[in-house]
Amino acid sequence: MAGLSRSARQKVADEALLRSLFREHGGAMLAYAYRLIGDRAAAEDVVQEALVRAWQHPDALVNGRGSVRGWLLTVVRNLVTDRARARASRPLEVAEPPVEAAVAHDHADGVVNSLVVGAALGRLSAEHREVLEQIYLLGATASEAASALGIPLGTVKSRSFHALRALRAFLPGLEAGLERSVS
Structure with a gap:
């Protein structure tokens, strides 16, 4: 040393x-x-x-x-x-959700899609819109929609087919969300 x-x-x-x-x-x-x-x-x-x-x-x-x-x-x-x-x-620390969870729960895309689909629905005829509202918004089956609207089952199926085809023309990017079979 x-x-x-x-x-x-x-x-x-x-x-x-x-x-x-x-x-x-x-x-x-x-x-x-x-x-x-x-x-x-x-x-x-x-x-x-x-x-x-x-x-x-x-x-x-x-x-x-x-x-x-x-x-x-x-x-x-x-x-x-x-x-x-x-x-x-100090105030209690709260963990932030993982980025994936925050993105998965982001409702902005849903809001935009609702506005776009709502505008497209406004372009449909009243008969086509009523059938889609019964089936997709209210969750009715084709038979229940026919009963609620007072029209034959075949007419409900035909109108839903033509209404979805018209929506696909208005909304080419949203086809996947409209792929629900009508029973």
Whole structure:
């Protein structure tokens, strides 16, 4: 050590001090922190921070004001208390949904499609529109639509076929959504 500069000797001494403190008191510090927190990773973080505080204030360890272990455990308790207070003063953290979930629940496309389909439905004749409303909007079967509209079943099937064909001409990009069989 004679060939080392003063700062290099200090660094070696600091490292030796921290290793010694951890070897002698690290187990007790970790056990105490874990008992207070209940989370091993968080307890390890607290012990690490307590050792940094010991490194920053080496005079507190050697000036004879009490036991080194007592001082270190007090630092651990204070750090745990500070963490709890900081967590209590912040609002609860809410995890953001994954990007895929946010996109899957995005209703903008549905709104646009509704407007476009609504405009296309407005271009159909009233008879064709009534049949599609019964089948697609109200969920009626072809027989139920015929009964509700007071027209024969064959007429419902014919009108729905021609109405869908007209919609496909108005909406070439939305064909997949209109592929529902009429029974």
